[in-house]
Amino acid sequence: MMDWTDRHCRFFHRLMSARALLYTEMVTAPAVIHGDRDRLLGHDAAEHPVALQLGGSDPAELAEATRIAAGYGYDEINLNVGCPSDRVQSGCFGAVLMERPTLVAECVAAMIAASPVEVTVKCRIGVDEQIPEETLPRFLETVAAAGVTRVTIHARKAWLQGLSPKENRDIPPLDYPLVHAMKRAFPRLHLSINGGIATLAEAQAHLDAGMDGVMIGRAAYHTPAEILLSADRDIFGETTSPKTAEQVALEMLPHIEAHLAAGGRLNQVTRHMLGLFAGRPGARGWKRTLSEEAHRDGAGPEVVERALAHVIRHAA
Known part of the structure; x- marks a missing residue:
């Protein structure tokens, strides 16, 4: 890898x-x-x-x-x-x-x-x-x-x-x-x-x-939610309910903000997140927004929020 x-x-x-x-x-x-x-x-x-x-x-x-x-x-x-x-x-x-x-x-x-x-x-x-x-x-x-x-x-x-x-x-x-x-x-x-x-x-x-x-x-890389979200329950026997992919996207925002504050670029993080909603309604908008906007100068957490809106809109 x-x-x-x-x-x-x-x-x-x-x-x-x-x-x-x-x-x-x-x-x-x-x-x-x-x-x-x-x-x-x-x-x-x-x-x-x-x-x-x-x-x-x-x-x-x-x-x-x-x-x-x-x-x-x-x-x-x-x-x-x-x-x-x-x-x-x-x-x-x-x-x-x-x-x-x-x-x-x-x-x-x-x-x-x-x-x-x-x-x-x-x-x-x-x-x-x-x-x-x-x-x-x-x-x-x-x-x-x-x-x-x-x-x-x-x-x-x-x-x-x-x-x-x-x-x-x-x-x-x-x-x-x-x-x-x-x-x-x-x-x-x-x-x-x-x-x-x-x-x-x-x-x-x-x-x-x-x-x-x-x-x-x-x-696990291309369809991370499908593999990882329920792994603790289904493989390791944990009783805690799995997170949602939407929760994970939001939980990444502080990490992204810290990376940007240290001089990093948004796409260095979001390139790993493209498959988070694979197979779900809105996944194409999520992936397109991140792919097209995350590499731009000054791109920040708001890009992830805009991308996430595609998924949330379809889930409503």
């Missing part, structure tokens, strides 16, 4: 679910060590529980980045072994590391030694010509031996040769049964499943099949 799940997105999503674990966009270990740490790692206390996702393949760099990140209070540090982007491949991290499980084990062992919070891994079922039924259990055995107890598995291969990062999100076939089989084979590991899951009902089906967790990415 690079360039998607920034701090504004996470604050917005947290307003809809108090229990879901949120992940940052992937940040490289060298960027954490040498870059603007407050910009890369800063987050609002309201975002918790939140996990930082790191990318890298040098154990010493990852350990140092983990030490730095720990000072920012993240609840989990996650090593990405699943991203197929060209930038990631050229740096020898992300999904290409599925071919080097021993190196991954060295990386996570160094991270665990440096971290006061849990270190986890997100991976694919394999890459290119690998046979997932052979590759994945061997990978899980190796990282588990290094001390990892929680792994999220994207139930697709990544084709590093021949497919773009975008195509890798859709074209390789999903193999949910293989991921379910891994949970049976590794009962002591906390295993979550990821990939193509678009509704809470689908998530619950995976939990009922024995998975320990479910990660939802694009569906």
Whole structure:
């Protein structure tokens, strides 16, 4: 979710679910060590529980980045072994590391030694010509031996040769049964499943099949109200009634005002809010107003209020 799940997105999503674990966009270990740490790692206390996702393949760099990140209070540090982007491949991290499980084990062992919070891994079922039924259990055995107890598995291969990062999100076939089989084979590991899951009902089906967790990415971004508003009740068993999407839009206004007061621009926040009313009457007006007006100089909370009026008018 690079360039998607920034701090504004996470604050917005947290307003809809108090229990879901949120992940940052992937940040490289060298960027954490040498870059603007407050910009890369800063987050609002309201975002918790939140996990930082790191990318890298040098154990010493990852350990140092983990030490730095720990000072920012993240609840989990996650090593990405699943991203197929060209930038990631050229740096020898992300999904290409599925071919080097021993190196991954060295990386996570160094991270665990440096971290006061849990270190986890997100991976694919394999890459290119690998046979997932052979590759994945061997990978899980190796990282588990290094001390990892929680792994999220994207139930697709990544084709590093021949497919773009975008195509890798859709074209390789999903193999949910293989991921379910891994949970049976590794009962002591906390295993979550990821990939193509678009509704809470689908998530619950995976939990009922024995998975320990479910990660939802694009569906939670594009239709956040559908996924997140009832997640605490339907998945976590909370008894509190879900908020409405209208409530969430209004609750974002103080965050927007604070961001603008700090010199930010409205569209940096509202670009994450476009799908809030997806599928509802007035959604087109909401999205059009934000898309056309939020980028303008001087745009403020009144733009969100005008956009919200489209939805309220249809609901009346």
